[in-house]
Amino acid sequence: MKNILSVSATAFIALMAFGAYDLRAEDTNSQTAQEAFKAGDYVKAYQIVSQEAESGDPNAQLGRCILLWHGLGTPENTKEAINWCKKASDEKTNAENYASLFEKISNKVGATSSNKSKALKRLEELAVGGDDEAQWLMYQAHDKKLFDIKERDEKSKSLWFGRALASEYPGAIIEEARKYIFDRDNPESLQKYISLMEKAADKGDAYAMSMLGSTYQPIGYIDRSKEDPHKDYEKATYWYRKAAEADPDYAWELATILRESRNPERDYDEALNIILTLKDKKWATESHVELAKLLLDGDELPRDKQAASALLKNALNRKYVDFDAVFVPASYMLGKIEESKAHEYYKAIFSHQFAKYIRPGMYESSDEISASAYKLAQHLIGENAQKNSEEIHKLLKIASDLGDSRATRLLDLEVSNNTKNPAILVRNIQVNLKKLGFNVGPIDGVFGQKTFDSLRAFQCLNNLPLSGIPNEGALQALKEAKKGSITREALREKLFKGISNLEVDCVRGALDLGVDPNARKYRGPIGSVYKYADRRPSEDEGLDLRYQITKMLIAYGSKVSPVNSNIFSAISDGDSRLLRLLLKNGENAFRKIDGLTLMQWAAHYGQEESMAVLAEFGVPALSTRQKEQHRIANIPPSIRSGSGIRIVEAAVKNGAWINGKDGRGLTPLGSAVDNGIYEKNHADLIEYLLENGADPNTKYGVRFRYGENDPIVKESLPLNHFVMSNAYTMNEQGGRSKSKANIHTKEYAVRAMKALIDKGAKVAGRDSVGRTPLHWAAKVGNLEAAKILLNSGAIGNHRDNLRATPLDYAESAEMIALLKGVGKSLGENGGKKQVKPSSGSGFIVNNSGHVVTNSHVVDECKTISVRGGNSSDVAAKIVSLDKKNDIALLIVDGLKEQLSPIRATDVRLGEAVMAAGYPYGEFVSSDLKVTSGIVSGVKGLGDDSAQFQLDAAIQPGNSGGPIFDRQGNIVGIVVSQLNKLKMAIASGSLPENTNFAIKAGTVRAFLEANGVTSENTDLSGYLSTEAIAQIAAKQTLMVRCNN
The missing domain is CATH 2.40.10.120 (Thrombin, subunit H)
Structure with missing residues (x-):
């Protein structure tokens, strides 16, 4: 949903007289100019508009443009009008329409004069003579009141539209198509709309092409092909691409659809290239926000907070940006980057004119809105809770409505505190809770924080509505409850359920009633706290609740140890607060996980914050080369999706080796083949590594087993591992490769495998258990890989360390037939004697x-x-x-x-x-x-x-x-x-x-x-x-x- 950030009131002339868009004006200058215009004092109106236009207000620039065009309050000057409309159009406001129209008219008539009447007269002569573009421009000139600012000649407007349409001018065809735009649920209307837009697109109109892309583009992540059979990613991508080729200003739409995971034509690298080309386009603010996200994530581009911050600030400096797609995410990300000024960015969100429309389902940026509201409320509470109480309540209500459980909890506490409960009632509640074992604090008849916490804990453990409010149901249940009525086993289950659902109150209640804080289940209490839950909290809420619950567990006696620690998640998420908490409470900063030190894992994920915290605890820093080597020797799936070629380029530039190994002996190429190929960009990355010197025959460290009882493979080769990990993608046996969004996966995987072989990967290379690629093909049922290997000279009678041949692993009839047909010679090196009928x-x-x-x-x-x-x-x-x-x-x-x-x-x-x-x-x-x-x-x-x-x-x-x-x-x-x-x-x-x-x-x-x-x-x-x-x-x- 696209919205305008703000509208300067001094542009009222353009907005009101020409219907450009609704005016939301409050400043005094605007009111004065508006009154002057209505009174016919155009000179005064022009003076006010000109002052603000000179200061850079695009709406004022648009107003000045139109006053100059009509000669109102100033001599008529067509050239100057066009210049001011061009300045205003840089902001992508409605001025763009005027600027474009004025320029087209000027170019069409070849006007050198500053007189609008001559230009329009010449335009009319051309239109009468049959010039289709002139006919369309005449229609637009009447529509925008370029002949007379006070009255629109509807008859002339209709006449010229009819002539332009009869001449099949693209603009007229598009305007005709718009008649059906709101009735596209009707199949007949939809077909008329598409036919007209295709007709305009065939004449080279980029806008029509873009609208066709939008028409065909599926919406959301739910397959609605039955309800909307015309939705088609391939067609949508085709038309967006055509639009971008016809006019680069439409490239953002192409980049967006190329990044959609359900799109079979998706290409993260191409999309990234488009986003990078739009970096210097001032108006491309949505692209700038997306690029900033990529720079902060560090998956497809090297992480760069400074560059991200600059992009986000430039986007916010634009006077008119999309509230949902630009203003909110840009403000939220800047708040995370500049923590000391975060509250200022969050305040801007809720001071915005479109903040009043915030409600569930209204904006796609609801997670960012919710997190910003909660964080700003926390800031105001710390600043002066009493003074800011009204604003705090509004912010918490926004966050709660958008699903933030923390905000809901604070609102419940507010209700409890504002409810005038008799002291004797509160005292009875406190006594009963204490008898049950809850930590209610002093029995003083005051409904404070501890009483509230304990009542919520009681409600959670007894499956009552969670509020912390002493309502009738809670009081009755409390009256009937008996100490010890919840068994130890039930408490243990409540503890772990509370942990998995990030329910602070259930965890506190179980701990208050004596559950073992070191109960053995899964990875122990602390090791079971994750930032995700069934209700899918926002990233900010999930990280905060994880920290709160971990801190609570430690306070109640949970021991932090390598067995139950959640330190890996803290490092990979860059959660410095949680990492510091764990290290202060017994976690060993110098230990290893799966062969890598914690510092090396931090480098693996490119988390500078995690590295800084580890350094605080005395862990030696890694050199730049070491950090980069760990980064590219451990390319995670998210990088492979977007290829990560730029990550590799930057790492090599900083000293990493293309065949270097990390602490476990893993190479970049080994990491790249670690998972199945579902994306074109993953295949691109493998080809890039090979083209730039990656050795396909370098053994690298791994540690995996195929199946519970399979021997552990400690060293592998790229081709061997590739064949094993691509059984689904190469054969479309199931999993993601069966979906429409992955119809090209076989093509990508085959291309990458052939690249490995073409660059010299040995088809008989053996891993640490003696298996060749053909062994793996047979074992995992990768028939396509087996065919490629056999066509490349692989021999079917090699035996692994367990004396098994590929045929010994084969299970499917097709694989058995293939291997029997080509691998029946007795010698290890093959022979001419072939096996006769079995x-x-x-x-x-x-x-x-x-x-x-x-x-x-x-x-x-x-x-x-x-x-x-x-x-x-x-x-x-x-x-x-x-x-x-x-x-x-x-x-x-x-x-x-x-x-x-x-x-x-x-x-x-x-x-x-x-x-x-x-x-x-x-x-x-x-x-x-x-x-x-x-x-x-x-x-x-x-x-x-x-x-x-x-x-x-x-x-x-x-x-x-x-x-x-x-x-x-x-x-x-x-x-x-x-x-x-x-x-x-x-x-x-x-x-x-x-x-x-x-x-x-x-x-x-x-x-x-x-x-x-x-x-x-x-x-x-x-x-x-x-x-x-x-x-x-x-x-x-x-x-x-x-x-």
């Missing part, structure tokens, strides 16, 4: 040609074939699959082999067994392999009673093969190996020969369910291993899956 094992169960194998061996095969030791391939077909138990039944024609019975009794713990099969298919050789072992467990993984565990060596390809006992009976089917990687992660050691088999009873039940008979007479008598191997060779088959 295979497993199986065995014959009867003379009808039925074969049993594992379901997972055959369930995705296009065709299946089996082969015995000396036979050729024979086609097989699936009869039945039991995926739950992983058993498959095949039928094969013409197989006549020796059969072994499937044992009827269960396996016994410790009995000897032999596994038979074709591990690795034909990679090693085509003959049968057997391994011996014992039954090492009679249940499978997760206590699965359908399986048992054995220690005989099992390899890929054994799946589905038979397991024999010492008599030659089949006692099970090989089903799986224990996942060595997962077991190593869980247990800390690498398992050996931990394998599983499906029990014979499960197999028998499966066959019976499918109407298949099998040999069922158990063999007895021990056989030699050679004899069992001979039986296995005649019954065991290689099962080949052809895809």
Whole structure:
């Protein structure tokens, strides 16, 4: 909402006679000039206007312009009129319209004379002759009463508008479109409006382009696409860009939409560049305020309070600025920068003519208004509470209405103090509260601060309306309350709930009633106090309440220690007050957090205030280079969103190294790849670092694990970490990358990854746990990254420190297929020999040609074939699959082999067994392999009673093969190996020969369910291993899956 700061009354001529805008005048000079003008004393009116115009008042300049144009109170002078309107238009007031109109007329007619009549006559001649611009200027001249200051010729105005519209002059088309501007909720009117504006825009009119941008631009953070289907960020950005290209004065609108997080076309760097180009434009005050915010935040630009202050003061020095978008935020920020003068800036806000319109939902700057009102009230209380009581009440009411709980609390106290409660009533309240354990102070019948605090605490703990006022409900509850009625556990919950909601009274009440101030939950009481709560307080309120509650906890005995301290938040927020409090009460100024000292963390966040406080406690200061190195070696997400290239440039200029490391060994490039890429500017930053010498193969310090039981990675490489952190962004699997606002994230992430590889990042580089980028791609399911890596020469058979290949980590069918298709050579360096169709094992169960194998061996095969030791391939077909138990039944024609019975009794713990099969298919050789072992467990993984565990060596390809006992009976089917990687992660050691088999009873039940008979007479008598191997060779088959 745009408003004008103030309007000089001496411009009444322009404002009243020409309807420029409403006059809000109070000064004596204005009244005198106004009376003179109304009385026809134009000379006197001109003299007053001229004096104030010379002093720089833009409205007076506008008035002087128009009086000169009409020759009222002074000789008519068109040139001088135009000059004064130009001066007034510098302030972006309504004078701009007049200045522009006068200049256009002058340029059109080529007037060298100072006579307006000649200029207007020549303009009319051109218009009659068919000049569309002249026709439009004639309409405007009649609309602004340039022919006659006293009367507007409506007939002529209408005539020339019609002619300009018929000639399709852009200005006339726009004016026609305005007829529909207030009826745009009507789809038909909206379409007419858009069509007309597009018509004007096609003729090059920047204003029309900007209005189209505004029409298409979504409002707020709620998706209203169903209610407003025409809202479209891409169209809005397109038209704002066109407007800025046609006229740089419209660049601010483009910068604004480019910074909207929901805009798929957002570009923080481009927006920042626009804001910087507007820095020297006096009228671009909204841009100046935004630039000041960036300079104070220090995320996209180096923090510079002095430069921010200069911008804000220049903005406030303008006579006409937007109250909501400029005046309030500029005054509030200056108050934070210049604390000694803060109350003066806050007073200016509430002295402003538009302050009377402050109410919830009226202004976007409500947080700043609320905080300013509360702080100014506090200043006036300290100055003279009694004298300033009325003003204090008004300010607290504003802050309270805007949601500030601190202000509401003070208003409640005011009501309590003003209520004439009988002393005996107050005394009874005090007695009852004290009996319950509250600290009410002296029992004196006076309703003071402590009584108020205690009553509010009682109300909070008992879920009563929070007021501190002794109303009927509170008195009744107090009368019925009994000491100890709230259990210790309930008090503990009240304490932590009060802390999390920043409710001072609940915290005080729980502490008064004896809750342990060092109760163990989360990070302890002090460590659980944050500046945010469910009700979303303003930044100022959140920081203040956090400090108050922390101070209260310490006063009640909470101990400050590294375990429960909130010192990290104090440092990162630049909250010097909280930081000093913690350090004074036991926090160690010299300790480290995650490998960095507190001073280094302060440098990391660029918080000079935090560094200064730490220096007060004897911590050595960092050199400029050290500070800058920590700043760019720890680029936070907020910088990456806006690229932070200028932060890096400034840091390097101040001595930081592009490949330098911070106290943890983290490099700038390592920090830049730490999170997924959702913004174009994040990719820009990575490319910038690489172009300026960042080494993509420098290992850097990290400390993370992927999943609860994953081994800790202590050192990584940029490409490895990038692949891990961009699974969502590169594949659009979920998270933010699915939203419309992030449709380009895959493009950005792919571009950044290719930049890393193009600059020499090793596709086989290993981190501290031996994983290559392809390992990470498989582990996190980053299919797109895996494709890029394989196309760049990555090899699929590298093993990490746990002997796992990328394929061992793969879970999705697509990833498994990709890695199987390209990574099946046995050698670490690759070889020409490729894996043939995948295979497993199986065995014959009867003379009808039925074969049993594992379901997972055959369930995705296009065709299946089996082969015995000396036979050729024979086609097989699936009869039945039991995926739950992983058993498959095949039928094969013409197989006549020796059969072994499937044992009827269960396996016994410790009995000897032999596994038979074709591990690795034909990679090693085509003959049968057997391994011996014992039954090492009679249940499978997760206590699965359908399986048992054995220690005989099992390899890929054994799946589905038979397991024999010492008599030659089949006692099970090989089903799986224990996942060595997962077991190593869980247990800390690498398992050996931990394998599983499906029990014979499960197999028998499966066959019976499918109407298949099998040999069922158990063999007895021990056989030699050679004899069992001979039986296995005649019954065991290689099962080949052809895809």
